[in-house]
Amino acid sequence: MADRKISELSSITFTGSLGEAFQTYGNALSTIADRWNTELDIAAVDSEAAMGSMKGHVLLFGLDSKIRARRVAKRLKRARDLAASLAERGQTFHRSYRKHFLAG
Numbered sequence: 001m002a003d004r005k006i007s008e009l010s011s012i013t014f015t016g017s018l019g020e021a022f023q024t025y026g027n028a029l030s031t032i033a034d035r036w037n038t039e040l041d042i043a044a045v046d047s048e049a050a051m052g053s054m055k056g057h058v059l060l061f062g063l064d065s066k067i068r069a070r071r072v073a074k075r076l077k078r079a080r081d082l083a084a085s086l087a088e089r090g091q092t093f094h095r096s097y098r099k100h101f102l103a104g
Contacts, residue, residue, distance in 0.1 A: 008032055019102070022094045029090030033083045040080035048073035 009032070012025045051069030 022097045026090045026093035030087045033087035036083040040076050044073045044076035
């Protein structure tokens, strides 16, 4: 099976100063998730437009195609929301480490 690592994340080692390593990892995770967020947003809009332009039922004036396109694109929008949440969690990763291990 092919090597399936995310090189931006797998190259970060958790040695030395863990605070710096965790911050670097969280920033890299947020960057990747932001890129996914943008890509999924563009894909959702483009795919909905492409599917919505397809001919639908003649008596419905193609309205059924637009509704089905919206349903399909909704899956990409949900994935986009998950990527946005992942980007946010990447930023809180380092803060959580500081709170639980360096406080007090």
